[in-house]
Amino acid sequence: MADEVILLDFWASMFGIRVRIALAEKGVKYEYKEQDLFNKSPLLLRMNPVHKKIPVLIHNGKSVCESSIIVQYIDEVWKDKAPLLPYDPYQRAQARFWVDFIDKKMYDTSRKTWATKGEEQEAAKKEFIEVLKTLGGELGDKPFFGGDNFGYVDLCLIPYYCWFYSYETFGKFSVEAECPKFIAWVTRCLQRETVAKALPDEKKVFEFVSVLREKIRVE
Amino acid sequence: MSKGEVVLLDCWASPFCLRAKIALAEKGVEYEARAENLFGGKSDLLLKSNPIYKKVPVLLHDGKPMCESTIIVNYIDETWPSPPLLPSCAYERAKARFWADFIDKKVFDAVCNIWKSKGEVPETAKNEFIEILKQLEGALGEKDFFGGDSLGFVDVIAIPLTCWFYAVEKFGGFKVENECPKFSAWMNKCMQRDTVARILPDPEKVYEFVITLRNMFGIE
Secondary structure (H helix, E strand, C coil): CCCCEEEEECCCCHHHHHHHHHHHHCCCCCEEEECCCCCCCHHHHHHCCCCCCCCEEEECCEEEECHHHHHHHHHHHCCCCCCCCCCCHHHHHHHHHHHHHHHHHHHHHHHHHHHCCHHHHHHHHHHHHHHHHHHHHHHCCCCECCECCCCHHHHHHHHHHHHHHHHHHHHCCCHHHHCHHHHHHHHHHHCCHHHHHHCCCHHHHHHHHHHHHHHCCCC | CCCCCEEEEECCCCHHHHHHHHHHHHCCCCCEEEECCCCCCCCHHHHHHCCCCCCCCEEEECCEEEECHHHHHHHHHHHCCCCCCCCCCHHHHHHHHHHHHHHHHHHHHHHHHHHCCCCCCCHHHHHHHHHHHHHHHHHHCCCCECCECCCCHHHHHHHHHHHHHHHHHHHHCCCHHHHCHHHHHHHHHHHCCHHHHHHCCCHHHHHHHHHHHHHHCCCC
16 A cells, blocks of 8 residues: 655755655655745644644654654654664764754754844854854764764755855855865765755745845844 | 663753653663752763753763753663653654654743743743643643553653642742643652652752742842
8 A cells, every 4th residue: 555645845944855855765755735834724734733834744644743753753664775863772862962953053043144133143153153063073074974874964954055055145154164074064965866856946045035034124 | 671881960950850760760770870060060071971061961871971851761762672661653653752842842941931030920921831731731632641551751751840840830829730630630640650759859849949040040
């Protein structure tokens, strides 16, 4: 019996991109349903009544919410191909720690690089670079956070890359200048077809961020 | 059930440390709890084991450190599988992780918004706290525990926070029992479990600790 898999998502969401990459890594066929976040659909509100957010994975009618939880679910259900989390419980705890760190630190800090100005923006830039440097420290000399292979942490972090052009343009800084090793890791991830196909064009994201900035009246 | 040396860097009043202690007790794992003085000077071991956040709990298993209480409880469940805390079905596991994440995002902040209030606690803070408990009541449904018939992952994540509720009730001027009777009934069921009853500190002591914290932060 074929699985019915539906993804409620928004094209520019770094959280939705995580799920798209995970499904692609596992070769899972699914129906993508673009959501209007300014006018949420009854389906989204029914499937995620608690947070009312995307992404939501609907697997045979049952919804799974929160991107890192969805990715773990995908890894457990479609376990015969492309393992994302490590086998060893300690390594798994470390991978979960770093995804939790990314979830706690990347979004709010990165948002402030384009959504604020003046001193608040300067402070956000510094903090954002610090976060990338901390992640760079964890990566060390490994090709991926997962070691030799692309894994859970890589998958959860790389979607942010399509927003970097926006952070750098509005924040007036360069990630490559500040964290070259980080960009080297990005390049390796982008060589992966599942990643390259899932990330939207950074210029399109920039146009979207420009519209958002006007909506929240940053200038 | 020996499987190496287990050390927990701990603070008696921390609901996050209590999660790890209950999980270890449920699994029958012997461990050494080392009290950290969070205000007087954190130990070198803590600073080395958790350089990112410098917080408790930290679990060290054969010297290997792990941080963040929900991740620690997950690790304990995977390393000592019996009795299981997370369900065996992937979908139920995702649901359990969802509610653990909800609790992590919402409950302690709501608790702190109440006891950190200067003067009278705003109605919005009280209502937000009660609303969160009502959402958890919805998740509990008619079950005895979030885990079903017995204590599970979400119960272990949630129950330690309740020893701070007496303080919240005193400052907020309300009772959880009146506002959220189902939640209160769940709390009582958990407290009937030996592991929970002997590990959770006396809520009166937590209340005194909160008063100390308020004095430290200059809150009247």
